[in-house]
Amino acid sequence: MDSFVVDKLTQWQLTDLVDSFKDEGIDEESFLLLDEGTIKQLIPKAGPRLKFLKNFSGFSQDIRQILTGSTEGKLILESLDEENVITIKQRRCLVRILVSHLVEKFGDSPTSETKKSLATALIQAFPCLKDESSSGTVSN
Structure with a gap:
């Protein structure tokens, strides 16, 4: 996993998700291609997923x-x-x-x-x- 993903998750105070993203091989390119279905699969718990989506849609x-x-x-x-x-x-x-x-x-x-x-x-x-x-x- 590249530093872009770790930096974004850290910036968004979602460091608990770093291991999940690493396990799934999410790098900067795949991070930018994430859709809601993949995000739901990647982040099954609603609370962290909603926080991630809030920041992700900020782009x-x-x-x-x-x-x-x-x-x-x-x-x-x-x-x-x-x-x-x-x-x-x-x-x-x-x-x-x-x-x-x-x-x-x-x-x-x-x-x-x-x-x-x-x-x-x-x-x-x-x-x-x-x-x-x-x-x-x-x-x-």
């Missing part, structure tokens, strides 16, 4: 906070909340806002895991943005 709230920091971001949120879709121009602006956040918070070279974490949080917050293609690129 998507981080995206909203980043976007509300700019006028353009607020307009993108409005489009996503009301219409469940954004234009290509808004998508490019969204990428600029999130990349700017990454550089500001993690420096010029954020790790690929950090970038994946942000991308996963974005898709968790707004599933309509998920790219179903294998390339991950936007076609014009």
Whole structure:
């Protein structure tokens, strides 16, 4: 198990879960892919599971906070909340806002895991943005 998982569980005051996550081979990549069914299986007791879910869902709230920091971001949120879709121009602006956040918070070279974490949080917050293609690129 990598330090990301231990750090998150420690940060969330859920160190009792470290052994379970280790036994199941949960690393950063699989942690970011957890869904409610897997979480329920991994954390059978309701109390710790609810605490975990509260913190885990906080990832998507981080995206909203980043976007509300700019006028353009607020307009993108409005489009996503009301219409469940954004234009290509808004998508490019969204990428600029999130990349700017990454550089500001993690420096010029954020790790690929950090970038994946942000991308996963974005898709968790707004599933309509998920790219179903294998390339991950936007076609014009």
